[in-house]
Amino acid sequence: MKLSEVAARIRSWFPEREFFMRSHGQVRFIRISPRLQMSLAGGFAAAVLLWLGLMTATLVAQFSSAQDHAALLQREAAVASSESRLNKYRGGLDGVADDLARRQDFIEKAIEGTIGELPKDLPQGTVSDSSAEAEKTVRKISMELPEARRLARIEARQLAFIERLTRYADARSAAAETAIRRVGLNPAMLRAASREGQGGPLIRLFTGRDETIDPRFARLGASLERMAAMQKGLARIPNTLPASLEYISSGFGYRSDPFSGGPAFHAGLDFRGPMGAPIYAAAAGTVSFVGVKQGYGNCVEVSHGNGLMTRYAHMSRTGARVGEKVDAGAEIGKIGSTGRSTGPHLHFEVRINDRPVNPRPFLEAASNVQQEARAGSAPAHRG
Structure with missing residues (x-):
């Protein structure tokens, strides 16, 4: 096909168009020439091509970086x-x-x-x-x-x-x-x-x-x-019992509300214990809240990173400060019965991205596997 025929075909895609607008009883005509239409289409096509080029270059750079890192980790020690x-x-x-x-x-x-x-x-x-x-x-x-x-x-x-x-x-x-x-x-x-939070001279x-x-x-x-x-x-995974207590008095999940008797959801574990008994951080982290929360009474929250947080409620006394770094087993308060409580106990929650999860698997599994990990051996299968 000749160049003149190609140009003619392209021009046929952009015939002169005429629009009319009615406003306050008056009619106005707007004409859009083929040249203007082709200029607008060309500009749009160039913008799309530029965007595709930038996206392709970014993906190639990311893929190349990932490949270089994977090669170091996956290859056997080159001799x-x-x-x-x-x-x-x-x-x-x-x-x-x-x-x-x-x-x-x-x-x-x-x-x-x-x-x-x-x-x-x-x-x-x-x-x-x-x-x-x-x-x-x-x-x-x-x-x-x-x-x-x-x-x-x-x-x-x-x-x-x-x-x-x-x-x-x-x-x-x-x-x-x-x-x-x-x-x-x-x-x-x-x-x-x-x-995160790393730096220094090379x-x-x-x-x-x-x-x-x-x-x-x-x-x-x-x-x-x-x-x-x-x-x-x-x-930073909860693996330490938050208190030396007698037993779990209420589990995670649905239960009969202790006040109304109706069905309710319990977002943590309740550990019964004597008034004033110490409460310990279940894992290393940073204290993110100390104060009173509705229903929880005196409460301490510890952030462990990656959206993981533990909450300790109904305290008779708090023993931590916001921003304080704590290790697993550090004392952060005393058992009490503040807030919506029927008697002295600790209400303990584990939350991921502010969504409550059952704390029991953390406390039952993580501490055993921690010992296995420190020993450098593969953990045993748990049915």
């Missing part, structure tokens, strides 16, 4: 070949010794900051085993540079330890994530929240003279970060 390591040894034993010293500093600081005392037995699995490649490297170095054999052995032992430590961190993370899912929370949300971490980081160390760093985030999130 430098024996030939490349041999070249480093040929470059001088002093440099190799410096590399090993810097690696050792990294290991010690990582363990001290995230784990503390390392257990004797570490689990297997989750990362690849580079011991065979490391032994091959030791043999090659020993044949060509006998004086470097000892350094090569040290490096092989160090790398084996790094892989075992990564398995340990992955196992603890998996156990913590299981505990978090068990009470209906999303581990990914807790991990994302752990990165100090790059290197484990080699050429300012590169061995991928096994990168994998270890990612595993330790994930473990620390999951442990922090787990500590």
